[in-house]
Amino acid sequence: MSKIVLILARNFKKETKKFIMKKMKINTLRSIFAVAALVVLGSCSVIQDLEYNVVENPLQMHGGDVTLKVDVKFIEKGLNAKVVAEVTPIYFCADGNEIPFQTEIFQGLKAAGNGKVVPKEGLSHSYSSTIPFQKCMSQGEVKVRIVVKKGTEVAEEILTDKIADGTVVTPLLIDLDDHVIIAEDEFKRVNTFTKNAVVNFSKGSNAISGKETRDEDVTELLSFVKSSLEESSRIQVKSANIESFASPEGEVDLNTNLAEDRAKSVKSLFVGKAKRMKFDLAKEDGFYTLNPKGEDWDGFKNEVNKTNHEDKDLILRVLQMTSDLTIREKEIRNMAKTYKFLEKEVLPQLRRAQLVVTYDQVGYSDDELKTLAMSNPDTLNVEEILKAGSLEENLNDKLRVYKESQRIYPNDWRTSNNVGYVLYMMGDVAGATEAFDKAASIADNPIVSNNVGAVTHRNEGKATDRVNELFAASNTTESKYNTGLVQVEDGKYEEAITSMGDTKSFNMALAQVLAGHNDEASETLDANQDSPAMNYYLKAIIGARTNNSEMIFDNLKSAFEKDASLKEKAKVDREFILFFENADFIALF
Structure with a gap:
């Protein structure tokens, strides 16, 4: 604990002033609080020993503020009963700026005012004041200005020596390296797709007519498979699934068998075509999955719903009310006789098999993407060009690719975001x-x-x-x-x-x-x-x-x-x- 000793000489003649300054070391810093003699007020000392301790020296900057804390103690009979002491710590910056902390006012028992009253037995007080940090405060020191008054008259103004150094500004070492996020592409090197064709059959038959093999969807599917075998193709056909159906007006067992036979017929057709194409994978049984479904009641409902017939709702209600399959088949046959549109428009669509080919489409390699992004970026879709940008390690090249993506796909937020990232x-x-x-x-x-x-x-x-x-x-x-x-x-x-x-x-x-x-x-x-x-x-x-x-x-x-x-x-x-x-x-x- 350091001391400020303020001693007033006693019983001097009128208007005589005597100043006695006593210096004391503050911790290891040799900081001193000036000791000054104040104006004689009667025959009593104005201020006796004043003890203080600067809690944190040097001062510290935290959260943009600097706080000065001082523990102060007035000893017994330490302040004249009739005086007021205004105490203001001041930060003196090395560049000459003066920045005051909060003023504290202490007063004797008989002094007028709103200051902190120092009783006869003394007072311990914890002073704390916070001010915004200013740049000049990284170098400087704190002194205290004391103004002693009796009534409205300033008896003396004292400026102490340094009581604290300032300021530790280590928080300012922060590096605003805010992290930003690049938007990821959704590029997939290998994407799986399906392509299908429908083969229709005559009533009660599993034979595939020549007309069916020439239908557009069938020929298109076969051509697609054939082109996948070319050396430059990025298509790899993986498997085939065959779902087959029968119309529900026949007996259940017969329709179940008929659906199985139709699936086998489509498989045989595809195997024959594969042999001529020299597509070895499609010659194997494991390439195919046969999935005969039997009677296609769901298909019947859908096809009826598609028609504009005035009684279609009645037909569907009758079927929904009949859970027994045998009775339902009979109802279908009866309605087919009455409603000719069923035989012409609905039932033929159910006598079918659907061939679904699953294939992988292999995308560009990394090298191909990088080359195209630089030479012909307009040929790439947004996922491909974003992927190409992610492959570039040089920031200038990366920026070039992302700027091209922004030009080609300006409405995709990722392109602008990634330009900003780079x-x-x-x-x-x-x-x-x-x-x-x-x-x-x-x-x-x-x-x-x-x-x-x-x-x-x-x-x-x-x-x-x-x-x-x-x-x-x-x-x-x-x-x-x-x-x-x-x-x-x-x-x-x-x-x-x-x-x-x-x-x-x-x-x-x-x-x-x-x-x-x-x-x-x-x-x-x-x-x-x-x-x-x-x-x-x-x-x-x-x-x-x-x-x-x-x-x-x-x-x-x-x-x-x-x-x-x-x-x-x-x-x-x-x-x-x-x-x-x-x-x-x-x-x-």
Whole structure:
């Protein structure tokens, strides 16, 4: 505990003033609070011994603010009963600016006013005042201005010597490296599709007429399979599934067998065609799946519904009311005699087999995509060109491809987003902002929200309500990291550590240092290779905070080798104030 001793000489003649100043060391910094004699007021001392302790010296900047805390103690009979003392700590910046903290007013028992009354037995008081950090406050010192009054008359004004240094500004080391997100393509190298043809049969027959083999859907399917066998083809036919049906007016067992025979007929047709094509895979039984369905009641309902016949609803109701298949078949036969449209329009459509060929379409290789993206990008679909962009490692080439994708597919938000991503990685925040804003005009999603928030944060140089809202709306790993940056700025270091997750970044290490987790911060810095100069500098700060001089000097030396400009910063960085006069520290410069 340091003391301010203010002694007033007693019983002097009228108008006589005597000043006695007594200096005392403040901890290890030799800071002193001036001792001054005040105006004689009668025959009593105005202020006796005043004890004080600056809680945090040097001062610290957190969340954009600087707080000064001083524990003050008035001893018994420490303040004259008739005086008022206005006490104002002032931050004197090295550039000449003066920034006052809050004024505290103390008064004796008989003094008029609203100040804190110091009783005869003395008073202990904890002073605390917070002011916004200003850039000049990184270098300076705190002194106290004391104005002593009796009534309205200023008896004396005193300015003390330095009581504290300022300011540790380590939170300003934060690197606003907000993470942005690239939009993924949905490119699939191999896509599976189907192609089908329908073979119709005569009533009660499983024979395939020549007319059916010449139908457009059948010939088109066969031509497609044949073309897939060409050397340049990207089509690989994998299998065939045959579903076959019978119309429901016959007996159940007969229709079941008929459906099976129709499936076999279609298989035989396809096997014969495959042999002529020299399509060996289609000669094997395992290539086919036969799936005879028997009577096609569902098909009957659908086909009836398609007609415009006035009694179609009546026909369907009769069938729905009859659950017995034998009775239902009889009803169908009877209705077919009455309603000729059933025999002409409905039942023939049910005597069929459907051949479904499954095939893989193999897309471009990576090399083909990269070549086409550069030489003929208009031939690529949006997924292909986005994939091509992702394959480029050189940022200039990547940007070129994504700009082509933006030109060809301007209404797909991903193209603008990815242009913005590359520009951001190239350090063009203004260009990235324009591109991300374009993406945001097309779509509103977590990726866009994060990216707009990231560039807004960078452009503003600090967090805003909009930035916080955008990151909250995104709720991605990247936006949580970015939220951690905001929390470091706000002085919420533990929350920042949680938000950043398992990121091994300089900013994570900074948050850990500021939260007092020095060992964890050292481990994080050891795992981070992105900011070597600043990594060493922050390790030196850890050394200062743990009073490890070897750690300070070794890491500052390494930091200066990586970035000589850090020398000027370290010379005045209050993190190292206890070493400013250390010979080894001085030798580093």
